[in-house]
Structure formats: structure tokens, C-alpha cells
Amino acid sequence: MNGILITWQQLLYVSLGLIVFYIAQLLFFLKRHGWSWPRHAGGPDNALRTEVVALRQEIERLKIRLAAQQVESVTSGAEPVAEVSEESPYAHAIRLARQGAEAAQVASVCGLSRGEVDLIIALYRKQGRR
Structure with a gap:
């Protein structure tokens, strides 16, 4: 019989080649659709957290200023500023x-x-x- 003879080593190399090919194809697909590896601690996620903290602090300062202005307007006899409803x-x-x-x-x-x-x-x- 003069057929094609494939050894187990050749079959192993072909299998590894296919696995590498499919992994590369998967990574290319994920990169093309915007997926990325998890970022380290100094990445954009940390920058967003820092910005959120800064915005929360600014909101607290503005609340304090608003309360001070309301107290000042009440003591000076002017019309009080309308309260901010949290409802x-x-x-x-x-x-x-x-x-x-x-x-x-x-x-x-x-x-x-x-x-x-x-x-x-x-x-x-x-x-x-x-």
C-alpha cells in the first residue's frame, strides 16, 4: 500500500500550528472589537476614580457655599434661595x-x-x- 503516512510527531506539529493560528485569530478579533487586557493601577480607571473623588469634593464645597448664602440671605432680610429638592x-x-x-x-x-x-x-x- 503506497498511501500517505503521517507520524504522530507530524500530527502533533500540525495540531500545535492550528492551535496557535486560532489563538492569533481570536486575539485579532478581540483587539478589532475594542477589548483590551486589564490595565495596571495607574491606568485610565485610576484617573477616572481620581476625577470622581475630585468632583464629589467640589459638590460638597458647593453645598456648603449654597447653605452659607441661604443663611446670609435670611439674616439680611432678602428672599431665601429656593431649596434644592432631593426628591x-x-x-x-x-x-x-x-x-x-x-x-x-x-x-x-x-x-x-x-x-x-x-x-x-x-x-x-x-x-x-x-
Whole structure:
């Protein structure tokens, strides 16, 4: 029989070559689609964390300044600055619905869609009437 004879060593080399080829193809695909290896501690992730910390500190300083201005305006007799509401639009809409406000008014004040406001009014006006 005069066929092609493949030894186990040749088969091993071909298999390793295919594995290397598929790994290279996988890495090329991942790089092409924006995936990258995890970065070290001094990379962009650390820069973003630093920026977030700086922004949080600036917000705290601005809150302190706003409170000082409100105290100053109250002591000087001027109209007080409107308080910053930390209430979510949904909580505000629920409060207005319980007070009996109309859907169009709630939608415009809270910045919610009419469907959301109709649902809130349907749910919370019934609760208030029980």
C-alpha cells in the first residue's frame, strides 16, 4: 500500500500550528472589537476614580457655599434661595397625586410622560381614598 503516512510527531506539529493560528485569530478579533487586557493601577480607571473623588469634593464645597448664602440671605432680610429638592420626580408625582393634582399638571411639573403620570394617579389616588 503506497498511501500517505503521517507520524504522530507530524500530527502533533500540525495540531500545535492550528492551535496557535486560532489563538492569533481570536486575539485579532478581540483587539478589532475594542477589548483590551486589564490595565495596571495607574491606568485610565485610576484617573477616572481620581476625577470622581475630585468632583464629589467640589459638590460638597458647593453645598456648603449654597447653605452659607441661604443663611446670609435670611439674616439680611432678602428672599431665601429656593431649596434644592432631593426628591425624585416619581416621589414628587406621588405626593402631587395624593394632593389631588391633575395629570397634565403633574406631568409638566415632574417632567414625566403622561402615561407614567396616569398610572401614578390611578394607583395613589385610590390609596388615599381608602
